[in-house]
Amino acid sequence: MVPAVSALLALALAGLALSLAARWQGGAGALARWPSLDFDVDALCLALAAHLGVVGLLATLLAWAGLFSAGAWRSRAR
Amino acid sequence: MTAAAVWPWRSPPPDDAEPPAPSSTRERLVLAATLAVLVVGVGLRSPSIRAPLAGRDQGTYVLRAQLTLRTGALGWTDRALAEAARARESHPDAPGPRDILGLYPRHEEPWRQGNYESPYRPGAYLAERDAGRVVPQFFHLHPTLLAVAGAVAGPGRTGWMMIWIGALGLGCFACVARRLWPARDGPWSVLALALLAASPLAIWTARTPLSEGAMALFEIAALLAALRLRDAGDEQREPWRIALFLGFAAFVRGNALIVLPVILAATWLRPRGEDTSRAWAWAPALVLAALLGTVVLHALTTYPYLHDELLRRVAERVPGLEPTPAALMGLTAAGAGLWVVLDRAFARLPEGARAALVRASVPAMVLGTFAAFGLWAALRAGAPDLSVRPFSRLDAAPILIGAPMLVAAGLGLVVLAWTWRPTPRAVWLVALASLVPVTALLYAPRELPTLGFFYYGRYLVPELLPAAILASTAALAAVHGWIHPRRPRLAQALVGALALGLVGVVAAPLIQSPQLRLREYEPASAAVDWLAARIPEDAVLIAGGEGWHHDHTHNQIGGALALARGAQVLPYRTREDAWITAWELLVAGPERSGEPRPPVYLLVNEAAHQTTRKSDGARLALVDDQLWSPFRAERVELLELFVDALTPVGDQLPTRVARHELRMALIRLEVDEDALARIERVRFEGDTCLRADADLELRFEADPARHRHLALSVAGLGDSRLARALPQMHVEVDGQRLRAEPPKGVRGRHRATLGPLPLPEAHGEGPRTLRLRMPELEPGLLIDDPACPYGRVDELRLLPRERGALDRLAALEDGVTAVSIAPRDDLGHPPKPATWVRGRxxxxxxxxxxxxxxxxxxxxxxxxxxxxxxxxxxxxxxxxxxxxxxxxxxxxxxxxxxxxxxxxxxxxxxxxxxxxxxxxxxxxxxxxxxxxxxxxxxxxxxxxxxxxxxxxxxxxxxxxxxxxxxxxxxxxxxxxxxxxx
Structure with a gap:
């Protein structure tokens, strides 16, 4: 996996995990409140949508700089 | 950065928060139904359609993603053009580099230089021809998201992003519906979600890698955040969230540049008191910054797209306007400045006046929406023939949204105008609602060149389809609300039947015509792989031909090979073009440079429509394998591709499937040294200057048994633009006119070589007479050489008769391969592979x-x-x-x-x-x-x-x-x- 994409992927997964953990109102604690269905699901959806936008913008900036692929990084390193 | 960006969403409940009350049975049922519809909706959007061919927008997006995955960048350099420009500098007399550059005639307007010098191929433009700088079509966020999916899952799986976007879009829409109609009030949110989940138009658009899905997601997410703000959400955060999603939308599609200013204008009416948060005050500035940012980014990286989408009409109507990227950015910055000035002016308005304007905006928007549809109906009624161009984007609405839903939505809008009294604190909702009339107004004029569904119906997906679904749900909920207090059972039965009917009308085509979910163009990627495996990395393809589907060969297949695989692809417009290009690549270029010859291929479409031979029932495909000297085919690969796709129609759902066939030959060219030696290359002594006021008469010897064609090259063009006029040169041999170009109607090329032309039969002994005369030209086209302003004859080449390749190669083991690639599922109609025969x-x-x-x-x-x-x-x-x-x-x-x-x-x-x-x-x-x-x-x-x-x-x-x-x-x-x- 290439550096730029690895970084992007790591950021993406980190953001996703963070969003999920944060929005599920305490993670495992939510299960304890069952049968309440009062999860903040719309905030979770917003977080995931925002996450997508941020990843897309980051990827766009990387590609604008010509640094989205492994070959680009290797040639830049040379 | 991503983690930081999502951190604002982290708002865990306070430690002393009371556990929420258990949900009621109705709420649980609604949740279960919502989840079930979500699962079905995502299932209906899977698998995505791969769209591996260039030529249409979805293919451009996918190939752009694969280009970015391959090169790491947004655009690329056409090496053949860049090398030709370098060769023209180092050998200004050589005709060949001009022939290559002339394949892409350059526009001459000063503002175009370095910005948009020439069209190139579908999905890309030539920003600088001589540098070979190619810039892509469209905004960047969507294709780079596809590239991210490709980086994570593999280059062939960019479509995974479409499924994720589709799922998120449905999820956000479910949340919007839940905010509008909480579960305790009934299953209205499930109805709205079901209408979107089962919409064949929404499903096709979500499966096809087009940008409308991403646009819809960000707009619906902004709406969701605005509803949270309405419902006493976090005033410190929600305005920023709304602005952020609108900002993302600005990087997805060009129409954001038109609709975002309207949204920004609506935010002038936002609350301004001391009790409002900084987010209220500054969130519009984030939208403004995103608008500026997207204009700057795209003006610098895909300016021709902006020009063609937004500026062309303006530039055409304002003589002398030079819409450079800098001018566009400057204009946007000026617009931003104007927004700030007006924002300050609105801030001085009394609170009551702003509140009145916000209230008045609701009936105004409803009236505006009706007016847009009224305008569409009037223009439609005035159209002389609805079956011919131009069409309106709203023509798709009655068919793809459906008349029942449109009627219900109209009622819903009336209900909205009657019941919604927004305050300035709901200004973001008002701003987002303004998207509906503005979009409808933009789509009403009749300007589409063609109307085929679903492709030309997809414009409805981001704004008008969700708006119609929400408005029609509101109408049913309102009807229920009116009847229920008096006749509860009637209300349930009547509105339940209406709701089920509406869902049935929307979803029925999926059951009646399951082919609506056909995975279109499925084996095309296998065909591209098949070709790519046969082409070395440094190869040059001359792609196209003269057959019926030569555009498909050049645009779709050639485009896929160029963007996704990095092949150098030059256009094959006519057989003469192809020979001139091959001569420069394989003969003249290596002669000048001493470099080895590159691998050069013809990728040539079948020469005419296929036919069936009565004697044996064979379906004959025609390959024109005749080659002018000195070229011969080293190897020939014959490819037939069968793809199934929905038949585009403009007046109903596209329930019929058409099978498309694309046939082409991949011919590896090599130089036959003996044939090259037999070409007579005549260079004339004395004055060979071309003129417009007199014929240049040259005499040459030709052997009738050996010389069948002639080609003529012109030198001494210097820095002039004379190459654009050379194809109009009058050429005569022994008094017989020879035409170097096809009849008018085929786009002209600029060149320094004419031919090969058939050499007329000699009617006597002795030398032949060649007469040349240039047309009168404006001084700006001429060479800066008073003695020879029209150039001089460089070389006359006399070629033998053309030779075919297929029979000779077919006799060799592995000399010719013929493959037909077809979908695994033939839909009950097995494809019949073609039999290739030679011909003209x-x-x-x-x-x-x-x-x-x-x-x-x-x-x-x-x-x-x-x-x-x-x-x-x-x-x-x-x-x-x-x-x-x-x-x-x-x-x-x-x-x-x-x-x-x-x-x-x-x-x-x-x-x-x-x-x-x-x-x-x-x-x-x-x-x-x-x-x-x-x-x-x-x-x-x-x-x-x-x-x-x-x-x-x-x-x-x-x-x-x-x-x-x-x-x-x-x-x-x-x-x-x-x-x-």
Whole structure:
């Protein structure tokens, strides 16, 4: 996996995990409140949508700089 | 950064928060139904459609993603053009580099220099021709998201992003519906979600890698955040969230540049008091910054797209306007400044005045929406013929959204105008609602060149389809609310039936016509892989041809190979173009540089429409394998591709499936050294300057047995723009006019080489006379050399007859491969692979047709009583040098002749004496294509001069539109082997 994409992927997964953990109102604690269905699901959806936008913008900036692929990084390193 | 960006969403409940009350049974049922609809909706959006071919928007997005995955960048450099420009600098007299550069004629307006110098291929533009700088079409966020999916899951799995976007879009929409109609009030949110989940238009758009899905997601997410703000959400955060999602949308589609200013204008009415948060005050600035940012980014990286989408009409209407990227950015910055000034002015308005404006905006928007549809109806009523262009984007609404939902939505809008009294704190909702009338107004005018669903219905998906669904749900909920207090059972029965009916109308086509979810163009990626595996990395492809689907070969297949695989692809417009390009790449270029010859391929479309041979039922595909010297085919790969796709229609759901066939030959060219040595390369002594006021007369010796064609190159062009006029040079040999270019109607090229042209037969002994004269030209085109302002003749090349390749290679083991790639699921209609045969085709692309015909569409107009003489062609020969028996296939695009009219095919002798070849009965007054039964012909000469005449004894003024005359060799041919993918 290439550096730029690895970084992007790591950021993406980190953001996703963070969003999920944060929005599920305490993670495992939510299960304890069952049968309440009062999860903040719309905030979770917003977080995931925002996450997508941020990843897309980051990827766009990387590609604008010509640094989205492994070959680009290797040639830049040379 | 991503983690930081999502951190604002982290708002865990306070430690002392009371556990929420258990949900009611109704709420649980609604949640279960919502989850079930979500799962079904995501399932209906899977798998995504891969769209591996260039030429249409979805293919451009996917190929852009694969380009970015391959190169790491947004655009690329066309190495063939850059090298040609360098060669022109180092060898200013050499014609070849000008021939290569002239394949992309450059526009001359000063503002275009370095910004948008030429069209290039579908999905890309030439920003700087001589640098070979290619910039892509469209905004960047969507294709780079596809690239991210490709980086994570593999380059062939960019479509995974579409499923994720589709799922998120449904999820956000479910949350919006839940905010509007909480579960305790009934299952309205499930109804709204079901209408979106089951919409065939929404499903097709979500599966196809188009940007409308991403646009819809960000707009719905902004709406969700605005609803949270309405519902006493976090005033410190929600305005930022709304602005952020609108900002993302600004990087997805160009129409954001039109609608975001309207949203920004609506935010002038936001609350301004001391009790409002900083987010209220500054969130619009984030939208403004995103608007500026997207204009700057795209002006710098895909300016031609902005020009063609937004600026072209303005530039055309304002003479002298030079819409450079800097001007565009400056204009946007000025607009931003104006927004700030007006924002301050609105801040000084009394709170009550702003509140009144916000309240008044709701009926205004509802009226605006009705007015937009009224405008559409009026323009539609005034259109002379609804079946022909131009079309309106709203034409799709009654069919793809459906009349029942539109009627319900209209009622819903009335309800909205009646019941919604927003305060300035709901200004973001008002701003987002303004998208509906603005979008409807933008889509009302009749300006679409064609209307085929679903492709041209997708514009409805981001704004109007969700708005129609929400408004129609509101209408049903309102009807229920009115009846329920008095007649609860009636309310449940009536509105329940209406809701189920609405869902049924939307979802029924999925059951009645499951082919609506066809995975279109499925095996096309296998065909691209098949070709790519046969082309070395440094190869140059000359792609196109003269056949019916040459555009598909150049645009779709050539585009896929160029963007996704990095192949260098040059256009093959005519056979002459291809020879001139190959001469520079394989002969002249290596002669100048001393470098080895690069691998060069022709990727040439089948030469004419396929036909079925009655004697054995074989489906014949025509390959024109004749090559001018010094080239011969080292290897030939024949590819047939079957793809299934929904038949685009403009007046109903596209429930029919069409099978498309694309056939082409990949021919590896090599230079035959013996043939090269036999080419007579004549350089003339003395004055060889071309003139406009007098003929340049040159004499040369030609051996009638050896020399059949001539090519002429011109040197001394310097820095001039003369290459654009050289194709109009008057060329005569022994008094006979030779035309170097196809009839008008085919886009011209700029060049320094003319030919190969058929050398007229000599009618006596002694040297031949070549007369050349340039047309009168404006001074700006001429060379800065008073002695020779029109250039000078560089070289005359005399070539032998053309030679075929297929028979020789077919006799060799592994010399020819023929494969038919078809979908694994043939839908009950097994494809029948073609049999390839050699042959020729005479079409509008042939130079030298006399008299020069009028070109209508892709056909030549031939009036009754007149004749078209095609230039001489070399016929395919067998191994013994004998002509083959031929099947002649005539295709007419349209006829206006009367009963009893006939088309007469004749062969002319060298002296012009005609011999009847065949006659063909022409159908009278036929408005559509007519392909005649093949006619058998046994030619006696190895060079044919075909004449076509129309005889119409019973009517005056009739004419036919002749698409082509194809000559199929009536031989066993090469059968193609079927592969299913």
């Amino acid at each position: 085709s005479l079409s509008r692309y042939r130079a030298g047709t006399e008299p020069e015909p009028e070109i209508r569409g892709r056909s030549m107009v031939l009036a009754a009583g007149e004749a078209l003489d095609f230039a001489a062609i070399d016929l395919p020969l067998d191994g013994a040098g004998e002509t083959h028996p031929l099947l002649v296939l005539v295709t007419l695009t349209r006829t206006s002749t009367g009963e009893g009219a006939q088309l007469v095919l004749e062969e002319r002798s060298a002296e012009g004496e005609p011999t009847l070849l065949a006659t063909l009965d022409i159908p009278a007054q036929r408005p559509r294509t007519f392909i005649a039964d093949p006619l058998a012909w046994r030619p006696t000469n190895e060079r044919a001069r075909i004449r076509v005449r129309v005889v119409d004894p019973n009517q005056a003024g009739g004419e036919v539109e002749l698409r082509d005359v194809a000559l199929f060799v009536d031989a066993p041919g090469i059968p193609s082997a079927l592969e299913r993918h």
